[in-house]
Amino acid sequence: xxxxxxxxxxxxxxxxxxxxxxxxxxxxxxxxxxxxxxxxxxxxxxxxxxxxxxxxxxxxxxxxxxxxxxxxxxxxxxxxxxxxxxxxxxxxxxxxxxxxxxxxxxxxxxxxxxxxxxxxxxxxxxxxxxxxxxxx
Amino acid sequence: xxxxxxxxxxxxxxxxxxxxxxxxxxxxxxxxxxxxxxxxxxxxxxxxxxxxxxxxxxxxxxxxxxxxxxxxxxxxxxxxxxxxxxxxxxxxxxxxxxxxxxxxxxxxxxxxxxxxxxxxxxxxxxxxxxxxxxxxxxxxxxxxxxxxxxxxxx
Numbered sequence: 001x002x003x004x005x006x007x008x009x010x011x012x013x014x015x016x017x018x019x020x021x022x023x024x025x026x027x028x029x030x031x032x033x034x035x036x037x038x039x040x041x042x043x044x045x046x047x048x049x050x051x052x053x054x055x056x057x058x059x060x061x062x063x064x065x066x067x068x069x070x071x072x073x074x075x076x077x078x079x080x081x082x083x084x085x086x087x088x089x090x091x092x093x094x095x096x097x098x099x100x101x102x103x104x105x106x107x108x109x110x111x112x113x114x115x116x117x118x119x120x121x122x123x124x125x126x127x128x129x130x131x132x133x134x135x136x
Numbered sequence: 137x138x139x140x141x142x143x144x145x146x147x148x149x150x151x152x153x154x155x156x157x158x159x160x161x162x163x164x165x166x167x168x169x170x171x172x173x174x175x176x177x178x179x180x181x182x183x184x185x186x187x188x189x190x191x192x193x194x195x196x197x198x199x200x201x202x203x204x205x206x207x208x209x210x211x212x213x214x215x216x217x218x219x220x221x222x223x224x225x226x227x228x229x230x231x232x233x234x235x236x237x238x239x240x241x242x243x244x245x246x247x248x249x250x251x252x253x254x255x256x257x258x259x260x261x262x263x264x265x266x267x268x269x270x271x272x273x274x275x276x277x278x279x280x281x282x283x284x285x286x287x288x289x290x
Contacts, residue, residue, distance in 0.1 A: 019262040023254055023269050027247070034243060038236045 011135040012071035013079065021131055024124065025065040031117070032058035032109045039106065047106040053093055054108040060086045061109075064128065080132055087125035090114055094122065169220030170285045175278050178213045182274035185210055189268035198259045199252070199267050207252050207267065210274065214244045221281065237284045244277045 014022055036054035044051055060082055067079035094113030097104045107116055114121025168174065185206045192203065218241045225237060251270025255263040 015258065016260065016262045019255065019258045020265045020269060023251055023266045026250070026254070027269075027273060030243060030247070034239050038233070038239060042233075042235055 013068045013076060013131065013135050014071040018068065018071070018131060018135065021128065022065060022069045024120070025061060025068060025128070028109065028117075028121065028124065029058065029061035029065045032061050035109065043106075047104065050104050050106045050108050050111070053089075053110065057086075057089060057093075057109045060089060068128070068131075076132060076136075080129070083125050083128040083132070086121075087129070090121050090125065169217060169224050171282055174213075174217070174220065175282065178210070178217060179275040179278050181210050181213060182271050182278075186268050186271035189264055189271055192264045193261045193268060196261045197264060198261065199255050199264045203264070203267060204252065204256075207248055207271070210271065211245070211248050214248065214274070217241065217278070217281075218245050221285075225285075232287060233284050237281065240277065240281045240284055244274065244281065247273065247277065 012018065032054060036051060036058045039047075039051040039054055064079055064082040064086060067075040067082060090110045090113060093108060093110035097108075097111040104111055109117060109121055113119060185203070188206065189199075189203060192200075221241045222238065225234060248270055251273075252267055255266030255270070257263065258266070
């Protein structure tokens with residue numbers, strides 16, 4: 001969106017397309033937090049690894065959402081780290097859940113590269129890092 | 137048909153069990169918030185609002201009062217979904233992930249105001265796009281509610 005860049009010299013991560021990106025990250029933060037909360041509270045013993053990973057994903061999404069929404073220089077660094085971890089996480093967990101499906105009796109946000117969420121979790125970190133570069 | 141088969145004691149017993157579960161489903165059908173026309177209405181309204189919002193994005197318009205009013209209609213429907221869903225849950229004896237079910241219903245009510253507030257903060261078409269995303273996600277949320285309702289574990 002062209003108007004995002006015309007808003008001033010400080011190209012914040014939370015304006016223009018970034019506004020939409022933060023909203024999508026926020027939805028995933030909510031989804032992962034709620035999912036891991038229910039899983040850990042009601043049936044932690046069934047699949048501890050999957051549920052710990054769900055909680056980890058929730059924290060990563062929360063940090064990414066807040067840091068992208070704040071958009072200052074320090075938040076930008078935090079967002080870069082969080083979204084990089086997110087990228088490694090979705091690829092690693094996605095591959096592991098395909099190769100060692102027995103270790104993942106229940107799904108996380110990142111299982112099957114986020115197939116339960118329309119593969120948005122796989123695309124999101126690439127878009128996030130692109131946006132951070134684009135607004136630098 | 138089942139009542140006709142329920143002449144012997146064994147059949148009568150199984151028929152009673154069947155009647156119990158059938159009555160449960162009948163109650164579901166009578167209230168019919170989670171899976172009935174009400175849920176379909178929510179999804180249709182959300183999709184129409186999303187299409188409208190996307191049209192405004194293409195027209196390069198910031199989020200306006202009319203779109204806000206549309207969002208309020210959707211929100212009212214979703215509050216009804218939350219209340220009706222919990223009533224329906226309390227009237228059902230089936231086993232399903234009840235905590236998850238309620239959480240999804242609460243999320244359905246919480247998401248539109250949060251997304252609209254965030255989108256409202258930017259007076260450009262990006263703000264309208266945020267609102268469109270919020271509307272677009274609602275049919276998915278309703279379907280997730282229905283999946284949790286249908287399955288033993290979501």
